[in-house]
Amino acid sequence: MKQIDQVANGAKFIADTPHRESHDRCLWAARMRRDAVAQQIPEWEEMRGLASLVKMHTLSNLDVYLEEFEKNAIANGIHIHWAKDATEHNEMVYEIFKAHNVKIVTKGKSMLMDECGMREFMAEKGMQIFEADLGERIQQLSNERASHIVMPAIHKLRGDVAQLFAEHMGSDPTNDDPHYLNSVMREDMRKNYIKVDAGMSGVNFAIAETGGIVVCTNEGNADISANVPPLYVASMGIEKLIPRASDLPLFVRLLSRSALGFHITQYTSHYHGPREGQEMHIVIVDNGRSERLAKPGYWEVLKCMRCSACLNTCPVFRRTGGLSYDAPYMGPIGIVLEPSYDLHLYAQLPYSCTHCGSCGNVCPVKVPIPELVFMWRNELVDKREDLLSHRLEMDVASQILRSASRLTWAEKFALSALRHAPKGLLDSRLNPWTINHVNPEAPQETFREYYKKQQSTDKEQ
Numbered sequence: 001m002k003q004i005d006q007v008a009n010g011a012k013f014i015a016d017t018p019h020r021e022s023h024d025r026c027l028w029a030a031r032m033r034r035d036a037v038a039q040q041i042p043e044w045e046e047m048r049g050l051a052s053l054v055k056m057h058t059l060s061n062l063d064v065y066l067e068e069f070e071k072n073a074i075a076n077g078i079h080i081h082w083a084k085d086a087t088e089h090n091e092m093v094y095e096i097f098k099a100h101n102v103k104i105v106t107k108g109k110s111m112l113m114d115e116c117g118m119r120e121f122m123a124e125k126g127m128q129i130f131e132a133d134l135g136e137r138i139q140q141l142s143n144e145r146a147s148h149i150v151m152p153a154i155h156k157l158r159g160d161v162a163q164l165f166a167e168h169m170g171s172d173p174t175n176d177d178p179h180y181l182n183s184v185m186r187e188d189m190r191k192n193y194i195k196v197d198a199g200m201s202g203v204n205f206a207i208a209e210t211g212g213i214v215v216c217t218n219e220g221n222a223d224i225s226a227n228v229p230p231l232y233v234a235s236m237g238i239e240k241l242i243p244r245a246s247d248l249p250l251f252v253r254l255l256s257r258s259a260l261g262f263h264i265t266q267y268t269s270h271y272h273g274p275r276e277g278q279e280m281h282i283v284i285v286d287n288g289r290s291e292r293l294a295k296p297g298y299w300e301v302l303k304c305m306r307c308s309a310c311l312n313t314c315p316v317f318r319r320t321g322g323l324s325y326d327a328p329y330m331g332p333i334g335i336v337l338e339p340s341y342d343l344h345l346y347a348q349l350p351y352s353c354t355h356c357g358s359c360g361n362v363c364p365v366k367v368p369i370p371e372l373v374f375m376w377r378n379e380l381v382d383k384r385e386d387l388l389s390h391r392l393e394m395d396v397a398s399q400i401l402r403s404a405s406r407l408t409w410a411e412k413f414a415l416s417a418l419r420h421a422p423k424g425l426l427d428s429r430l431n432p433w434t435i436n437h438v439n440p441e442a443p444q445e446t447f448r449e450y451y452k453k454q455q456s457t458d459k460e461q
């Protein structure tokens with residue numbers, strides 16, 4: 001099977017200057033806001049450390065907390081289901097819908113449902129799904145997946161959205177005013193809301209102690225899904241648990257500040273059971289999480305709370321756009337998550353990293369992303385899933401670097417080649433480095449020769 005080539009996909013986005021510049025600007029602004037609000041909290045770093053410890057404690061006792069959550073949720077009148085993988089999740093949700101004769105569903109934004117391919121599954125079953133999140137709805141109308149965890153359509157320009165809405169909703173294609181576009185979408189979605197039979201949402205936090213869930217949004221889309229229809233289904237990964245209600249403020253304080261640089265999300269909604277006359281279900285999904293938990297050196301990836309701070313700061317992500325990863329998860333967290341779903345398909349993603357380390361510095365729960373990138377590269381080499389060209393380069397380098405005389409010879413050879421090879425050859429496509437760089441003038445001597453000369457001059461003085 002062909003591997004995802006993020007470099008080739010990203011090159012197309014880089015070549016599209018207006019989109020790339022807007023994307024980079026918007027995400028860097030979010031990163032700057034994040035820094036400003038974090039600096040207003042003197043105990044910010046202590047909060048990150050504490051959140052990481054709470055998550056590590058929860059993951060170390062996950063079986064206990066999952067059972068506690070289930071018991072308390074059932075006592076609250078919630079139906080609990082366990083799905084071992086994406087297929088089981090989709091089928092379970094479909095069975096619930098079938099039992100209630102559901103035809104039209106509204107759903108809030110959920111990375112887990114994207115991971116499970118739920119929208120496509122339901123469409124095949126003839127179910128009509130309306131995304132209630134503005135960005136996600138834009139992506140649905142474009143027939144594209146989300147390009148960012150919390151801003152799904154951030155790679156688009158206002159003009160793109162105006163064109164899209166004109167196509168699908170007959171609005172003015174020349175009016176790209178955000179207020180106008182918002183009102184077009186609102187009017188269209190309201191017609192749908194009154195028809196929906198069921199609502200769905202993801203889960204940001206599930207509290208073992210209370211059996212309740214918390215969903216954070218900026219548009220209230222989860223609230224529409226949870227409150228308007230007579231049936232509400234929430235899907236959560238097993239890692240969404242926190243032990244106590246008193247742990248929640250710590251995570252809520254970190255989440256929105258890390259994501260968008262806002263003090264809090266517009267809506268932080270708590271659901272502790274169905275409202276009167278409603279039925280509420282929670283599907284708890286594994287889909288490879290237990291294996292990640294059992295993988296030495298990797299399990300900390302489950303601390304991730306999908307805030308997207310690592311995306312906003314990543315120089316590769318900001319320039320290449322989320323769709324270039326061609327995967328449900330993108331950016332730094334995507335390149336360390338996706339290989340655990342399919343090592344071969346996503347084998348090149350861990351190489352889409354400059355090792356600047358910025359993702360690890362901003363992560364509110366201290367997921368060690370830079371270390372996990374190295375871990376995957378090691379595993380890819382061990383399993384011979386890395387690119388053949390990388391392997392050949394490394395084999396040659398390892399032969400040279402293990403012998404001082406070979407290294408001296410190689411330095412001299414490289415210097416001579418740089419000085420005497422025709423310029424056209426050095427600046428050709430055979431040397432991809434020069435696509436975006438100007439070759440410097442070759443020095444007269446190798447560094448080793450220069451160093452030796454300096455040492456003897458120092459001795460003579």
Ligand code: SF4
Nearest residue numbers: 304305307308310363
């Ligand atoms: S890895 Fe950290 S920074 Fe990235 S999305 Fe997850 S919690 Fe946020």
